Structure formats: C-alpha cells, structure tokens
Amino acid sequence: MWKWEADGQAKAVIAILHGAYENHRWYAWLIEKLRMEGFHIVMGDLPNHGVNTGFGRVHDEDFKLYNKYTRNLIENAFSYNLPTFLIGHGLGATLILHTMYKKQYECAGLILTSPWLQLKLLPGKLTNALTSLSTLTANIKMTHPITIEQLTRHVEGREEMKDERPFVSVVTVKWYRELQQMMRNLVFMPKEEFPNVPILMMTAAKDSITETRQTRNWLHQQAFTEFQFKEWENCYHNLFHEVERDEIFMYTRDFLNNGLRRIGYIIE
Template sequence: MKRLNSNQNLATIVIVHGAFEHAGRYQSLAESFRDDGFNVIYGDLPGQGSTEGKKGHIKKFEAYIDTVRKWLQIADSSRPVFLLGHSMGGTVVMRVMQELKPSVDGVILSSPAVGILNGASKSLEAVTHVMNKVWPSVLVKAPFKPEYVTRNPDVIANDKQDPLIIEKISIRWYKEFRKAIKKSLSEVGEFPNVPLLVMQAGEDYMVDSEKTKEWFHKVGCQEKTYKEWPGFYHEIFNEPEQENVYNFALNFINLQVKQAGKGEL
C-alpha cells in the first residue's frame, strides 16, 4: 500500500486499480491529486502487482473488498474521503459500497466493469464451470492488449515493457469476477446514497458501456452524474486528453469537499 500526504489535507482519495494491472500505473494520477491538496491511498490488489501469492489468482472476490476496507480504515476520517475505482476496480468499489456501506463523501467510477466485452463463449463458460471445481487455479491467457485500453502511444509503449502487468488469470479469478459483476447489478439497491460520478469511455473495447448506463440509471443516489467521453478508449485517465478527465473529477471532488464542510478550499 502506498500513501501520499498533502500538507493541505483537504481530503483523502482511495484509488482502486483494475484487472491485469497494478498501482504503479496510477502514480502520476496520485501525484496530481497530492499536488492539488489531497492525501492519496492506493496499492496493489491481491494477486496483482507486487503482492505475494500466485499472480492472476484469488480464491474469493471478498479478498479485494477486504483490502479496500483496510485502506479506508487508514484514511483521516476528520476530512472527507473519496473512493475512485477503475474498470474492475470500479466493480470492487461498487461491492465495497454495497456490502460495507462505508462512510465516504463521494464515489468516482472510471469505465466500471458492470459488463465485460469479449468474455467467454457459452461453451467455454461451461468448461470454466467444471474447471472451477476441479482445477480453479489453472491459468489462462488474459485478454489485455495495450492498444485496446488507450490511444496514448507513451502508455502503450510502457505497458508492453511492464513486467507487473498480468498475462494470465486463473479460472477461479474469472468466475469470481463474473459473480461480482452480477451482484453489482442485482444488488444495485444496496448502494448507499452518496454523491456519485460515473465516467465512461465512449469507445470502450473492454467493458459494456450500455451496462454501465443501466447500472447508473438504477442506482438510487440523489446526487449522481454520468459523463461519457466520446472517442476515448477504456483508460480515460491515460488518454491524450487526460487533463480534461482529471479536471472533471477534480471539480466533483472539490464540490463535495466544500459541501461536506470538513475541509478548506
């Protein structure tokens, strides 16, 4: 787990990364938040990045939820706290909010994985169902290609040389992820009433944007905003126009901090 502290201490932002990747890919984003006065907590989820254990494998999705719970406990509760999740990290944040209902002042979801594209076929799903029982830790190739997630050539070049990006995932990981996605939709009513910002890539090759819209329209938050970025690929915070995305998120956070009355802007 990494922690960046700002002398201004306006609020704490907890960042949850997505599938196949790691917290190091959010270093620049975390530093930007820190420079704008916010503390930032972020780290590698179990089975990813530099964590111990088998890479690309988890026994239960709850391992992710428990990890984020621990990060939230570290945050300064005297100041506003925000959860920001990207892709699968968005699914994790959804499940954290639905199951734990933590006291946070706002949630930001970046291209959340409410539905995934290019998933297993029906015949392959049947095979994974069997394999999940007899050999759950067997690894299969992960559907991650840098060119599918961003139009930024620098990020693509770095990703192709990044040894921490996962190339294989386990059958159990896949099944647990799919189960969490289904729960995030079926238990949408359990999402607490907190300010919500959902930002979705307009040209997303990884997640189903229509499912994102479906979830957003069903969630019962009184204050919620849906922003689609036309032409953007999946990783909106890594796109060439990332400054616009950052400023949009920053404005949302600053507004909530002002309304919370716990910080000074």
C-alpha cells in the same frame, strides 16, 4: 499500502483502487495531480498484483482477499479524519461498489471509471463451457486477451504502463467464476440497499473491454439523489491514461471540490 501527502494543507483524502492486472505505479501521474490539488492519497496493490505478485503469475486469488484489501484501503484513508473520496478503475471500481454495498461506508463521494459490470472481452474461447462445468475445471488457466493497446491510444499513457512487472492477464476458471458472481450480484442488487452517496461514473465510448451500456443502465436504476455520468468520446478503457486525461482530470477535480463545498468546506 502507500501514502502520498498533499503539497500543503490537505482538504481531503482519496483512496485509489486500480484495475485487474495493473499496479499502483501506473497511477503516478494521477497521484501527483491530486496531491498538487491538496489531497492526500492512499493506494496499494491488489493481492497478487504489483509488488504482491505471486510466483506463478496466474490470477487465481480468492475474491475474499480483494474484499479484505478494499476494506483495509478505505479504513486507512479514514485514519486521516478528513473527508474521504474513493476512486476506482475497472475491477477496482467494481470492488468499491461491492464494498460500499456490504459496508455502507460514509464517504464524501465515489469516482468510478470503466467499472466491470459486464465484460465485452471475455477470457478464453471456452469460458462459458468451462465455468458451467464441475469444480474439476477450477484451476484451468485462460488468457484474458487484453493488450495495452486496448487500454489507451495515448503513446505516453502506454509508456507509463511499462515497468519491471510485465502485463500478464492469465486467470483461472475459479477466478473468472468469482468475477462473474460479483458482477451479477451488483447488477441485480436491490437499489434501496446501496448507500446514497454522490457518485461520478465515467466510461469510454471506444471501450473494447466492458459493456458501457450496462454501466449506464446500472447507474440510472439506482436511487441516488446526486450523480453524474460522463462518456468520453474517442477514449479507450483507461481514461486517466488517455489523450484527453487533462480534461478528464479537471472534470474529476470539479466533482471533488463540489463535494467538499456540499459538506461546508470553502474551496478557493
């Protein structure tokens, strides 16, 4: 877990949860932009991602580890005793939703980009057959055919995704089963049981990885008293790496500042 402190007095803290197969290094641009706006940032790498990568480079980690990590990340952010926002992307957004549903944390707001509630791009040709078979198939490996070119059309954004840890999206049937279960639980959960917290949900019109219609439907079926939905035209899955990311950041910043005004902070 790493912390980047605001340039000057902080007005809030933001915990960031990256997506599947990514690591915190991809978010250097976003971290610096937020830090310069007066936010402390708390972020790390999911289990078996980034610096925590296992020897096999195959994603077979138990989702209980993801859930424990997410709780730890949020509670680290709370240690500042400042208003706390959560930013999650892709699988990270899904994990935030799951954790908020289970733990009911009191946050100033959620910013979720391209959450995985239903996948358009599935791992392996035999996915459905394998996941319906017995536990004997649990360790079978499949490739989730996501490429960096599908994540962003922005050349600079793609460069930020290249580091000493190659992008690997190989998963086991067990991992994919757990992902499916988490997505189903969120889609069908009783809307009254999710905390009524301000939420900004953003999707990409040209996302080839997730079903953005499912995301929109989920949001509109909830009982939130304050929410925003924005679909960015021409964008791919990773919004904060896209050509329009400066505009996307300003939209995000306005949501953050409005959230602080709502709870009595004076934002200049």
